[in-house]
Amino acid sequence: MSNADLRDLYQEVIMDHNKKPRNFRDMTNANHLAHGNNPLCGDTLVVFLKLNGDVIEDVSFQGSGCAISVASASLMTEALKGKTLAEAETLYELVHKQMTGEEIDSSSLGKLAVLSGVKEFPARVKCATLSWHTLHAAMDSDHDISVSTE
Numbered sequence: 001m002s003n004a005d006l007r008d009l010y011q012e013v014i015m016d017h018n019k020k021p022r023n024f025r026d027m028t029n030a031n032h033l034a035h036g037n038n039p040l041c042g043d044t045l046v047v048f049l050k051l052n053g054d055v056i057e058d059v060s061f062q063g064s065g066c067a068i069s070v071a072s073a074s075l076m077t078e079a080l081k082g083k084t085l086a087e088a089e090t091l092y093e094l095v096h097k098q099m100t101g102e103e104i105d106s107s108s109l110g111k112l113a114v115l116s117g118v119k120e121f122p123a124r125v126k127c128a129t130l131s132w133h134t135l136h137a138a139m140d141s142d143h144d145i146s147v148s149t150e
């Protein structure tokens with residue numbers, strides 16, 4: 001895919017997921033959750049996880065922030081449902097690497113590969129990684145914890 005195509009697809013996917021965020025809801029039976037905060041931009045969100053053994057049975061988020069933070073969280077919840085914790089950990093590492101500019105094999109990322117478009121907007125990388133850091137904190141903890149990109 002050319003850089004211009006990636007840029008167009010990036011804008012399109014971000015706009016779509018910002019307008020209609022997937023899994024944007026409270027989860028009363030979540031057994032893991034974490035709060036994330038990106039003070040640079042003012043993005044805040046909560047990631048809810050319902051784990052059944054080591055399988056992510058349900059994942060959702062709530063919060064407010066810029067289009068990129070919302071779209072990234074939306075794409076993340078879509079990608080994670082039904083995955084094991086080990087698979088989620090692998091995705092977390094790949095997404096983090098791709099958004100911070102490391103060369104990776106993006107074929108295993110599916111739709112999440114468009115998030116690499118954020119590299120064109122370095123000031124926005126923390127917006128895009130916020131939900132993933134928050135997810136990671138939620139996976140590691142069985143009580144409510146807070147993470148900040150600062």
Ligand code: ZN
Pocket residue numbers: 038041042043065066067068069127
């Ligand atoms: Zn933001």
